[in-house]
Amino acid sequence: MSTAPVPDIEFRGVAKRYGAVTAVSGIDLAVPPAAFVALLGPSGCGKTTCLRMIGGFEQPSEGQVLIRGKDMAGTPPYRRPVNMVFQQYALFPHLDAGDNVSYGLRQLRPRLSAREISLKAGEALAMVQLAGYGRRKIHELSGGQQQRVALARALVNKPAVLLLDEPLAALDKKLRTDMQIELQNLQRELGITFVLVTHDQEEALSMSDFVCVMNRGSIVQVGQPSEIYHEPADLFVADFVGKTNLLAGKVERRSGELVEVMLADGSVISARSRNGVASGEAVSVSLRPEALRLGASEQGTFQGIVRNRIFLGSTAEYAIEVPALGTLLATADHQLSQDLFKPGEPVAIGFAPGAPLAFSGVKENGEKQRETKNVEIVS
Amino acid sequence: MRAFIVAVFAFLYLPIALVVLFSLNAGRHASELTGFSTQWYGKALANPFLVEALKNSLFIATTSALLAAVFGTAAALGLARVNIRTRTIFDALLGAAIVVPGVVIGISTLVALVQLFAVVNPFVASIWPGSTPPRLALGYGSIVAAHGLFSMALVSMIVRTRLGSLDRNLVEASSDLYATPLTTFHSIVLPQIMPAILAGFLLAFTFSFDDFIIAFFVAGAQTTLPIYVFASIRRGITPEINAIATIVLCASVLMVVFAQLLLRKTKPSH
Numbered sequence: 015m016s017t018a019p020v021p022d023i024e025f026r027g028v029a030k031r032y033g034a035v036t037a038v039s040g041i042d043l044a045v046p047p048a049a050f051v052a053l054l055g056p057s058g059c060g061k062t063t064c065l066r067m068i069g070g071f072e073q074p075s076e077g078q079v080l081i082r083g084k085d086m087a088g089t090p091p092y093r094r095p096v097n098m099v100f101q102q103y104a105l106f107p108h109l110d111a112g113d114n115v116s117y118g119l120r121q122l123r124p125r126l127s128a129r130e131i132s133l134k135a136g137e138a139l140a141m142v143q144l145a146g147y148g149r150r151k152i153h154e155l156s157g158g159q160q161q162r163v164a165l166a167r168a169l170v171n172k173p174a175v176l177l178l179d180e181p182l183a184a185l186d187k188k189l190r191t192d193m194q195i196e197l198q199n200l201q202r203e204l205g206i207t208f209v210l211v212t213h214d215q216e217e218a219l220s221m222s223d224f225v226c227v228m229n230r231g232s233i234v235q236v237g238q239p240s241e242i243y244h245e246p247a248d249l250f251v252a253d254f255v256g257k258t259n260l261l262a263g264k265v266e267r268r269s270g271e272l273v274e275v276m277l278a279d280g281s282v283i284s285a286r287s288r289n290g291v292a293s294g295e296a297v298s299v300s301l302r303p304e305a306l307r308l309g310a311s312e313q314g315t316f317q318g319i320v321r322n323r324i325f326l327g328s329t330a331e332y333a334i335e336v337p338a339l340g341t342l343l344a345t346a347d348h349q350l351s352q353d354l355f356k357p358g359e360p361v362a363i364g365f366a367p368g369a370p371l372a373f374s375g376v377k378e379n380g381e382k383q384r385e386t387k388n389v390e391i392v393s
Numbered sequence: 394m395r396a397f398i399v400a401v402f403a404f405l406y407l408p409i410a411l412v413v414l415f416s417l418n419a420g421r422h423a424s425e426l427t428g429f430s431t432q433w434y435g436k437a438l439a440n441p442f443l444v445e446a447l448k449n450s451l452f453i454a455t456t457s458a459l460l461a462a463v464f465g466t467a468a469a470l471g472l473a474r475v476n477i478r479t480r481t482i483f484d485a486l487l488g489a490a491i492v493v494p495g496v497v498i499g500i501s502t503l504v505a506l507v508q509l510f511a512v513v514n515p516f517v518a519s520i521w522p523g524s525t526p527p528r529l530a531l532g533y534g535s536i537v538a539a540h541g542l543f544s545m546a547l548v549s550m551i552v553r554t555r556l557g558s559l560d561r562n563l564v565e566a567s568s569d570l571y572a573t574p575l576t577t578f579h580s581i582v583l584p585q586i587m588p589a590i591l592a593g594f595l596l597a598f599t600f601s602f603d604d605f606i607i608a609f610f611v612a613g614a615q616t617t618l619p620i621y622v623f624a625s626i627r628r629g630i631t632p633e634i635n636a637i638a639t640i641v642l643c644a645s646v647l648m649v650v651f652a653q654l655l656l657r658k659t660k661p662s663h
Contacts, residue, residue, distance in 0.1 A: 071565055091568040098569045104562035108584045118570035167570070 020083040022047050022175050022207040023068055028077035030063050037063040038231040041077070045175075045224075048205045050198070052218035055228035056254065061211045064228075065177050068209065070094045082174055092121070097168035098177040102184070103160050105152045111163045112148030115139060118171040138170035139163075141200070158189045165197075169204065176201075178210045182217065194221050215255045219243060227251050248289065249373035252300040259306075259342045261299045262376050265291055273372050275299055279338035281315060285370035297372045303331065305369035306344040308355060314362030318342065320355045330354055334361060409642065416635035433632040434640075443637065446621035450602055453533065453617060457540035458597035464541070465548025465597075466590050472549070473556050484553075490546040499610030502539045506531065506611060531613025539611050540601040547600065548593030551656070555589035592652040599648045603641065 021044040029039040038060035045051050053061040066072040067079050070091035079086050086094060097118070105114050116135040119126055126134075139145055142162035152160065161181065168176055178197075182190045198221055201208045212218050218225050219239040227235045227242060227250075235247035246252035253260060263275040266282060268291065275297055276282050285299050307314070318336035332344045332355060342363065348354055355361055416434070420427030437443055472480050490498075510529045518526040559582065567577040605619035612620060618641065625634055 069565075069569060071568075091565070092571045092573055096569075098566070100562050100566055102560075102562060104560060104566035106563060106566070106581060117567070117572070121571035121573075121576065171570070 019047055021045055021080070022049070022082055023209065024078075024080040024083075025064070025067075026078045026080070028064075028067065028074045028079060030060075030067065030072060031075045036231055038228075039076075040232055043226060043233060043236065045207055045209065048207055049224055050201050050208045050210070050222045051224045051226060052210045052212055052222035053226050053228060054212055054215055054218040054255070057213055059228040060231040061213075061228050062179060065098075065179055065209060065211045068094075068175065069096060069098050069177055095174040096177055097171050097173040097175075098179065099161075099164045099168050099181045101179045101181070103164040105160055105163055105167070107152050109152070110148065111139065111144065111150045111152065111155065112136075114152065114163055115148075115167045115170055117167065134170055135166075138166040141169065142166045142196075157184055158193070161185060161193065165200075169200070169206075172204075173206065175207045175209060178208060180211055180213070182212075182214075190217075197221060219255070225255075227255065229254070245288065246300070246371070246373075249298055249300075249375050249377060252298075252371065252373060253377060257303055257343055259301045259303065260377055261301065261339060263297055263299055263372075265293050265295045265297055265372070268293055273297070275370075275372055277339060279316070279336070283315060283370055284367070285372035286368065287372040289374065291372055291374045295374055296376055297374055298376055300371045300373065301342070301365060301369060303343040303345040305365050306342065306346075307364040307366075308332070308334075308344055308346050309362045309364065314364040316342070316363040318361055318363055320357050320359045320361055323355065323357055325354070332361075334363065336363070412635050413639050413642070415632055416639045418632050418635075421632070433636040437633045437636045437640075440633070442616075443618075443621060443633075446616045446618045449533075449615055450618040453536050453540065453608075454598045454601040457537045457544060457601045458594050460537070460541040461544030461548045461597040462590055462594040465545040465593055466552050466586070468545065468549040469552035469556055472553060487546045487550055490543065491550070495604070495606035498539070498543060499607040502535075502542075502607065503531075503610045506535050506538075531611055532615050535611040535613065536608050536615065536617065539607050540597075540604060543607065544593075544597030544600055547596055548590070551593040551596070552586055552589045555586045559585050588655040592655040595648045595652040595655075599645050599652075603645055 023043070023045040025041045025043040028041040030037045031039075041060075041064060053064055055061045063072060067074055068081070068086075070086065070089060070093075073087070081095060106117065109117070112132070112135050115138050116131045119131045119134055136145070136148065139148055142165050144159060144162050144166065147155070147159065147163075152163070155163065161184075164181075181197075182193055185193060194217065197208070197210075208222075210218070210222060219242070222239065224236060225239055225242045226233055227247075229250050235242060235251050237245075242251065243256050246255060249260075252258055261277050263277040266274040266276050268274070268287070271286050271288075272284055273287050273291060274282050275285055277299070283299065287297075291297050316336045316339065318334040320332055321335050321341065322333040324331040329345050329347045332346065334342045334344055336342055344363065346355075415426070417429055417431065418426055419430035419432070468483075472483055475483075514526075514528050517528075521527075563581055563585070564577055567581045568574070572580065603619065604617075605623060608617050609620060609623070616624075618637070622634060622637060625631070
């Protein structure tokens with residue numbers, strides 16, 4: 015991200031420690047104005063800590079957090095031009111929806127007139143499609159409606175930055191998809207910077223202009239969603255963002271960006287490497303399921319047997335067992351139902367020449383990292 | 394086994410039921426029922442000594458419960474902010490204050506007050522410009538102080554529980570919406586813990602209104618309702634005493650039930 019105009023949010027060498035435990039360290043990030051940024055990472059990666067430092071609920075142990083070019087050190091939350099949508103909404107249970115929304119307006123000095131306050135609160139509720147719900151008690155509202163009230167309560171103040179802490183985690187899938195679209199529209203209409211914290215990579219990729227992938231208290235990669243997906247910086251990003259097949263191997267030879275990797279079954283494939291791996295190094299080769307090409311002939315690089323098929327309409331997902339390599343996931347589209355492969359059927363697997371990416375390291379304890387992201391395949 | 398349980402409950406509640414029953418007795422003696430009447434209630438309330446004792450009790454209960462509610466809440470709020478070791482010590486001390494027998498509190502409060510008067514009164518007299526310096530003595534003030542102190546432990550424990558279940562996010566959300574800590578306190582925290590404060594107030598009131606032991610030690614020349622009842626019983630149990638006991642019983646039960654309702658009804662939503 016280039017920083018031509020003054021960034022809405024800037025982290026400069028930020029670290030946060032709790033006693034001996036380091037939550038985040040070495041955070042440098044500049045969020046340009048009117049951007050939709052996602053902080054993405056597994057739980058405990060420090061993304062929420064970063065968000066709370068913007069909100070003022072935590073103070074950095076080291077470095078600076080700037081909002082619109084102003085150092086926020088020592089500025090309490092109630093003096094920061096940002097508003098937050100909390101994970102469990104944190105609506106005030108003893109106030110009705112309208113009073114929740116107007117809470118921030120009523121704190122402004124000089125005071126706004128009562129008419130002005132109720133007008134603005136009404137507009138904010140209408141903006142989230144809850145016009146006429148002002149007198150409802152919080153417990154009379156559904157989860158989705160509470161979410162909208164929380165959103166209206168934050169946006170009515172016209173903050174410089176809106177902070178969203180896993181705002182969709184508590185909603186069911188249908189509502190979540192609706193809210194994703196609505197949040198995107200709101201962000202474009204209002205031109206306010208949105209910072210979204212999420213562990214859901216699909217949510218991060220689909221909604222944001224920029225994704226900031228975090229792991230173990232550090233930023234691993236910042237980029238546009240397509241960049242994160244197609245050109246992951248390292249093994250962690252490749253594995254965490256989207257589904258992928260990771261094949262362990264050893265580098266035989268390298269020439270520039272290209273390396274020859276010998277896999278467990280003895281075959282040698284050519285892969286691209288961003289972070290120059292050395293000859294003889296143990297690497298993982300990432301192959302996205304949609305990069306695999308399935309064929310009935312003997313033409314492919316690997317031969318395997320279809321174990322499972324998940325029919326998804328226009329595409330189908332296959333779990334294919336390949337001797338010595340394990341199970342590979344493949345996504346393939348098809349024109350006619352005859353084109354589908356059946357479980358038990360032998361298939362040849364090929365891939366586009368530029369598709370494999372090699373990363374140094376071998377994934378340890380892979381299951382743990384996958385648990386949050388492969389929900390789709392079972393449903 | 395069932396018979397045993399029945400016996401236990403009969404032992405506990407039968408005397409109370411009898412008190413209520415005999416308060417409605419038309420006759421003069423507490424041992425034989427001779428008809429139904431509410432005359433003893435009228436007689437009790439026409440007795441000037443009794444009414445005086447009742448007024449004293451109401452005044453002391455209200456004042457001590459108010460003090461306990463204010464200081465107990467302040468203590469609970471303060472304890473939420475100190476480090477865990479200090480908090481554990483204070484929690485233990487509060488708990489101890491509640492389980493210490495009334496006799497011990499009565500005696501120790503009396504001893505402490507007398508010692509205090511022995512130091513303060515001569516000092517005030519020595520610097521007083523007039524000829525009749527004010528003297529601290531046992532009376533209203535000492536009962537209110539003793540009851541208030543004990544009830545404060547009660548209130549702060551109740552409010553502490555409620556504060557513990559208060560969603561931290563609500564405080565942060567208020568702060569996020571530009572509210573200063575003071576505004577956050579009175580428009581978010583206070584409404585959330587108010588039921589607990591009220592319940593604490595009611596329990597403190599009930600305790601003070603019913604208490605005999607502590608009041609007996611520190612009352613000085615004052616008479617509260619339980620002290621009056623105790624003194625009257627020495628002259629024999631009359632239906633009048635039964636009528637007073639029934640009024641106190643009903644008022645206490647009502648207050649405790651109301652306090653329980655306040656504590657139960659307003660569990661935080663989520």
